Amino acid sequence: MKQNRHSQLSRAPTNPKRxxxxxxxxxxxxxxxxxxxxxxxxxATLPLDEKLRQAYFWIVNHAIISPFYDIExxxxxxxxxxxxxxxxxxxLPTAQSYSSYxxxxxxxxxxxxxxxxxxxxxxxxxxxxxxIGLLAGYTNREMKQGIQHGQPQMTIADLLGNPLPSxxxxxxxxxxxxxxxxxxxxxxxxxxxxxxxIPTRTQSALLTVxxxxxxxxxxxxxxxxxxxxxxxxxxxAGGGTYQVIEALRDRIDVVVKALHFNTRFLGELLERVESGxxxxxxxxxxxxFTPEELDRxxxxxxxxxxxxxxxxxxEFFAAQFELFEPGGRTLEYLTKDTVKLASLSFESxxxxxxxxxxxxxxxxxxxxxxxxxxxxxxxxxxWFRGNAEVSFDDVRQILPFVxxxxxxxxxxxxxxxxxxxxxxxxxxxGWIRVxxxxxxxxxxxxxxxxxxPVRAAMDLFxxxxxxxxxxxxxxRLASLEQHLRSIEKGAKLYGHLYxxxxxxxxxxxxxxxxxxxxRARAGST
Numbered sequence: 240m241k242q243n244r245h246s247q248l249s250r251a252p253t254n255p256k257r258x259x260x261x262x263x264x265x266x267x268x269x270x271x272x273x274x275x276x277x278x279x280x281x282x283a284t285l286p287l288d289e290k291l292r293q294a295y296f297w298i299v300n301h302a303i304i305s306p307f308y309d310i311e312x313x314x315x316x317x318x319x320x321x322x323x324x325x326x327x328x329x330x331l332p333t334a335q336s337y338s339s340y341x342x343x344x345x346x347x348x349x350x351x352x353x354x355x356x357x358x359x360x361x362x363x364x365x366x367x368x369x370x371i372g373l374l375a376g377y378t379n380r381e382m383k384q385g386i387q388h389g390q391p392q393m394t395i396a397d398l399l400g401n402p403l404p405s406x407x408x409x410x411x412x413x414x415x416x417x418x419x420x421x422x423x424x425x426x427x428x429x430x431x432x433x434x435x436x437i438p439t440r441t442q443s444a445l446l447t448v449x450x451x452x453x454x455x456x457x458x459x460x461x462x463x464x465x466x467x468x469x470x471x472x473x474x475x476a477g478g479g480t481y482q483v484i485e486a487l488r489d490r491i492d493v494v495v496k497a498l499h500f501n502t503r504f505l506g507e508l509l510e511r512v513e514s515g516x517x518x519x520x521x522x523x524x525x526x527x528f529t530p531e532e533l534d535r536x537x538x539x540x541x542x543x544x545x546x547x548x549x550x551x552x553x554e555f556f557a558a559q560f561e562l563f564e565p566g567g568r569t570l571e572y573l574t575k576d577t578v579k580l581a582s583l584s585f586e587s588x589x590x591x592x593x594x595x596x597x598x599x600x601x602x603x604x605x606x607x608x609x610x611x612x613x614x615x616x617x618x619x620x621x622w623f624r625g626n627a628e629v630s631f632d633d634v635r636q637i638l639p640f641v642x643x644x645x646x647x648x649x650x651x652x653x654x655x656x657x658x659x660x661x662x663x664x665x666x667x668x669g670w671i672r673v674x675x676x677x678x679x680x681x682x683x684x685x686x687x688x689x690x691x692p693v694r695a696a697m698d699l700f701x702x703x704x705x706x707x708x709x710x711x712x713x714x715r716l717a718s719l720e721q722h723l724r725s726i727e728k729g730a731k732l733y734g735h736l737y738x739x740x741x742x743x744x745x746x747x748x749x750x751x752x753x754x755x756x757x758r759a760r761a762g763s764t
Contacts, residue, residue: 253292254625287536294526298341302518304504308336310636343495346619349536353468358497368469372428373522385423389436391480395444399454413458420461427466434470436480446487492612494643543618545629556678559597559734561604598734600654602647609645639671693739704753712754719747
């Protein structure tokens with residue numbers, strides 16, 4: 240009975256929509272109770288989003304004890320309380336909410352990206368990664384054999400494979416050497432346990448597999464299939480036996496923290512001790528995905544739409560961080576990356592005390608890879624919730640986990656000097672959410688939804704230049720120059736204004752080139 244209970248799935252839709260038709264009456268429903276439905280299979284052809292939600296609820300209810308709802312979603316004003324000396328705000332979500340520790344690894348499987356699980360020993364990091372592999376159709380034995388355990392003596396051969404001795408003896412060129420590749424390279428779920436204990440040289444080989452999906456040894460290449468990666472570490476600072484190389488850390492798409500064990504659920508542990516049951520042995524077959532379903536799931540997620548107004552809001556937020564005005568005198572090089580590449584410290588330029596400048600709180604901007612990952616996971620969360628369009632809440636909830644390792648804090652920023660903000664030095668999830676909220680408040684204050692001259696100019700340009708008369712080009716050039724004059728009047732250059740200036744310069748150059756072509760064509764005739 241215990242085995243059945245831990246393998247059961249919900250009979251009802253996990254995320255029912257308003258107006259959905261009620262399930263037809265079945266006399267067997269009269270005999271189903273908390274244990275009686277254990278032997279009843281879920282529908283054979285579930286939509287993939289429902290199947291993934293079934294997997295989520297099975298994990299949180301029966302496999303991983305994670306009674307947390309740090310991804311809070313609302314559909315009505317929530318009951319709110321304030322507890323403790325610091326009066327920490329407690330929100331009781333009014334819409335279906337989730338534990339990031341289970342949801343994010345599942346979404347990572349769906350979009351086949353790279354997930355870092357961080358937390359102290361014994362928090363279940365390897366277990367959740369193993370469960371994801373089981374959901375992808377691997378056996379428990381295959382997953383155990385496929386996990387790569389980081390340790391200080393790990394060589395590239397330990398990670399990738401070895402040349403066959405017979406081929407080493409008979410080969411007359413490197414091309415003739417045959418390699419016995421490690422089986423894990425061909426898996427669709429790859430797990431690297433304690434990746435920060437791997438020697439630096441071996442990390443470089445791992446980087447090639449992770450970033451480019453191939454392994455190379457003795458000039459031989461093994462092409463790896465697209466895979467969902469799960470790396471574990473006991474801290475998220477990049478330390479360990481070996482410092483994680485920056486390029487490898489940059490390839491990590493989402494960071495998830497293993498939260499503490501709530502002692503109110505100690506009875507669940509007692510039951511597992513007494514029954515000898517492990518969650519890996521009780522995965523319901525109904526929630527195991529085939530390779531074809533994994534491929535289709537990713538395509539469905541990519542098809543989710545992201546509304547233009549929401550994209551503009553994300554654009555405004557992302558623009559806040561790259562600008563570092565003291566770092567140069569050439570417009571295009573007024574960036575934090577310029578300072579970093581010159582091996583200079585930000586402190587050497589003097590501290591910026593502007594509390595309104597969100598960019599003052601970070602030591603870097605956002606890369607193209609980080610921005611693309613934000614878009615992918617926002618779509619994945621919307622799809623998981625059964626929606627065809629990304630919402631504001633999807634973006635707000637997903638950004639802290641995607642940008643956790645991407646935005647490097649300037650811990651000496653004036654923002655953190657305020658007593659109420661000091662905890663954000665360690666609470667990166669809360670800090671990034673505050674950054675997004677404040678950026679959105681500024682976006683609304685500026686009325687960007689209704690008044691955005693640069694966006695209007697870009698949309699006009701996107702209509703094309705073909706057939707545009709010179710008089711119209713002159714008018715548009717004058718309008719762009721007038722907008723720069725309005726920015727020129729401001730005393731402070733913020734990140735979003737910096738991107739506006741660069742965009743205006745880009746448009747001005749495109750129109751200038753087109754006008755030169757018009758004049759050259761007119762002169763030739």
